[in-house]
Amino acid sequence: MIDANRLQILTESAKYDVSCSSSGSKRVNAKGGLGNASVGGICHSFTPDGRCISLLKILMSNDCLYDCEYCPNRRSADVPRAEITPDEICELTISFYKRNYIEGLFLSSAVFSTPDRTMEALCETVVKLRKAYNFNGYIHLKGIPNADDALIMRAAKYVDRMSFNIELPSEKSLKLLAPQKTRDSLIMPMKKLKDASDYDRLNKIRSGKVIPAGQTTQMIIGASPESDGQILRLTEALYRKMGLKRVYYSSYIPVVESPKLPTAGAGLLREHRLYQADWLIRFYGFDVDELCGEGDNLDADCDPKCAWAMKNMHLFPVEVNTAPLEMLLRVPGIGARGAYRIMQARKYTALDFDNLAKMRIIIKRAKHFITCRGKFYGSESRGAVRAALTLGRTEENAEQLSMFSSADIALSARTGEI
């Protein structure tokens, strides 16, 4: 049985992997079995950094052959090493699951011995968990680059989700910072898994589907010089060509020192803006070209939807009671859920601002872009709108604004109030 010390090493080595979602699978429990998957996912706890714990996220080993520059477990790093056996993983997962601590297992590993041997050990673990322990809860398995396809496809039959981390937003950066991983070693297995999923879907295979919850990937932001525009174009291509469920961004934290890496972290705001843009592309009908030029970065001061709206003021204001869904989705401050609620509610009555407020639609930002029954309560001046919508956190921003706008607007920029 695993002890606290090894658990600590193998958890701390795994925690920088962002993905923790347990959604997307409808796996049912078997007779006499333990566990099932909940399609919406379930969070079981939250840590003081505000992240959720859904899955038991550990490495099988942190003793790595590879020497990826950014990784705390790289071969040349002087850190305590540990490993855990397949049976120990199974016992720990079952014991935690029974107590409802977790929704399932997120298993990954450093590349020990060879990629094939590593993948084989991971595969053995998940097969054991499913067959010997009759466990039907959620399993997310990390794929090992350069491992044999047959091993990857075998594992895919038993797990709910697999992921190969793209690691860095360009091949050039990958060569520089993770020389043992090639673009092909990450992309090819993704493609193979996608083809297998497509085959199951086309042939209407219901039980025993490969990776029912699909694939995800992750890349580190800010360890290499790519712009937000490049990152978002890569993201869009991954969604389109690889059919990924999610692309995760991990803003770079300097945990290791290296002359090839920046000394400062990328900060959470950049990561946040990228996620906002990612959501706009997937759920709001935005095209990446509308949000960010290829060599550009997203505006740090306001979210990408506001930035787009302020560049396209000629399209606003729109009348809430008649605007098509596509346009409601583009109003800053109105989210996807809010837009659908408006579509429903306006079938019965003409909505006014009071109705929107009662429906819990935040009109603080939206009011500059909408009319309700012809009434407009926003600001006519562009400068005032910009001041109301940007973070306006720093003295610098407020100073810049005060050069071309009135005193009260400059004040509102400082306080963030309108």
Add this chain to the structure above:
Amino acid sequence: MTYYLTDGGEAAFYTAVFDAYNDKDAIITSQNNIQTELGSEIVEVVADEEKCGRVRKKLRLLDGGAEGEIRLVLRSCDATKETVALEYVRLIVKHGGAVRNMLAHPTVLEMNDLRQKVTGEVHKLKGFLRFMENADGVLYAPYSPDNDITDLVAPHFAERLKNQRFVIHDIKRSIAALYDGREIVITRADSADVYLSEYEKYFEDLWRQYYKSVNIESRPHEKQMKGYMPVRYWKFLPEKRGQ
């Protein structure tokens, strides 16, 4: 003003709807410690099969989904739940059909809010409920939810922990769901004798170690943690106990 006092059950509620339907100042409540206004009347409602049946039949005819929504809302801890549900029934009858998409109507909004508080808590506790293993292998989970949801939570765990035996114990309402590996029984339970298995502390300690290790200390965001995991749930979480 007339207060229609029910026992909190569905049958009594529908009976009260029958009695109070045309009474504009009616308040239906199951709170037995209500503060009544001066000069108001209190009517104790006893479930009546015929009245209840007529209301349900009419409701089913107009909107097949309303009964289910009302069933959920009656679990709420909110004192106004019965009166809101009465308004909802009136609105359905007046409109002659389903009204759930009238999202700007105050009654529909109130109904949705109450319902979402109940279903939201059910979802939260699917994650935050914690079992302890007893010496005889039975899993025991004490908790005190805001709303009366034990029989809504139990089926989730019965499906998931098919090969286990467990008890989910609402210590605030003295209600327990018992599962013996075959079926769920809801029963009254004031206190429970718990003899923990010898491994229990070991796994609890491992879990606390895991919780500590998986946190990224350089990025504190306590506000977000508390937003997603309200402090009132902490006392039953081994990883937060004593914090």
